[in-house]
Amino acid sequence: MRELTKKYGGTRAVDRLTFTVEPGHVTGFLGPNGAGKSTTMRVLLGLDAPTSGEALVNGRRYTSLRRPLHEVGALLDANALHPGRSAYNHLLGLALTNGIGPTRVAEVLERVGLAGVARKKAGGFSLGMKQRLGIAAALLGDPGVLMFDEPVNGLDPDGVRWIRDLMRSLAAEGRTVLLSSHLMSEMALTADRIVIVGRGRLIVESAMKDLTDAYDSLESAYLALTAGSVEYGATR
Numbered sequence: 433m434r435e436l437t438k439k440y441g442g443t444r445a446v447d448r449l450t451f452t453v454e455p456g457h458v459t460g461f462l463g464p465n466g467a468g469k470s471t472t473m474r475v476l477l478g479l480d481a482p483t484s485g486e487a488l489v490n491g492r493r494y495t496s497l498r499r500p501l502h503e504v505g506a507l508l509d510a511n512a513l514h515p516g517r518s519a520y521n522h523l524l525g526l527a528l529t530n531g532i533g534p535t536r537v538a539e540v541l542e543r544v545g546l547a548g549v550a551r552k553k554a555g556g557f558s559l560g561m562k563q564r565l566g567i568a569a570a571l572l573g574d575p576g577v578l579m580f581d582e583p584v585n586g587l588d589p590d591g592v593r594w595i596r597d598l599m600r601s602l603a604a605e606g607r608t609v610l611l612s613s614h615l616m617s618e619m620a621l622t623a624d625r626i627v628i629v630g631r632g633r634l635i636v637e638s639a640m641k642d643l644t645d646a647y648d649s650l651e652s653a654y655l656a657l658t659a660g661s662v663e664y665g666a667t668r
């Protein structure tokens with residue numbers, strides 16, 4: 433992200449945001465509700481155009497990537513699927529339009545643990561199974577850059593642990609992993625770098641260890657650093 437700004441009417445969802453996500457790490461992307469995390473990911477994926485500045489994947493705009501699914505994969509919304517289609521057909525449709533063969537579909541279904549329900553309709557899947565299917569789609573093109581918007585939400589403890597291990601193994605394979613979540617204790621176990629935004633602006637970009645050394649915990653660091661940026665705070 434270089435000086436990325438995205439306005440919706442009078443709202444500055446993202447405001448001159450500059451940061452870099454490094455390969456080989458899980459980077460936690462944190463910030464209060466409405467801070468601009470999803471908007472940043474949407475612009476990175478070419479789903480929204482920047483108002484000014486740029487969001488680059490491997491040094492290029494998403495729209496200029498020749499084989500986008502091979503460069504970047506993302507899970508933004510686990511419910512973005514056709515409910516009547518099977519998990520296998522959902523992935524096969526995506527694969528075939530991107531020059532990827534059925535063998536790879538079987539591979540990613542195996543990796544996310546859905547091989548046994550591949551022929552079942554995705555509409556009947558639990559939230560956790562839909563998250564896994566969304567992750568399978570992100571992995572289809574074996575991309576070096578991965579983005580996950582709140583993949584842990586609503587998952588059972590097994591699912592939470594699975595996502596944590598998957599994120600860490602993807603980073604250990606040398607990939608760039610950007611992960612948003614509001615669950616600080618889980619993020620503290622998963623990420624080794626942290627980017628915090630508030631009101632569309634960068635608050636801090638840091639190694640996890642530097643934050644937890646300076647504050648008691650990631651949660652304390654987060655609460656202290658975002659104290660002035662919470663837009664929809666409840667009265668206490």
Ligand SMILES: Nc1ncnc2c1ncn2[C@@H]1O[C@H](COP(=O)(O)OP(=O)(O)OP(=O)(O)O)[C@@H](O)[C@H]1O
Nearest residue numbers: 440443444445463464465466467468469470471472
């Ligand atoms: N399509 C849109 N049209 C108008 N405003 C939008 C749109 N998308 C986002 N916004 C606004 O931009 C701001 C940033 O929203 P965004 O969803 O990026 O935040 P977020 O950090 O992902 O929040 P959360 O943690 O609640 O998911 C909010 O004020 C939101 O209302």
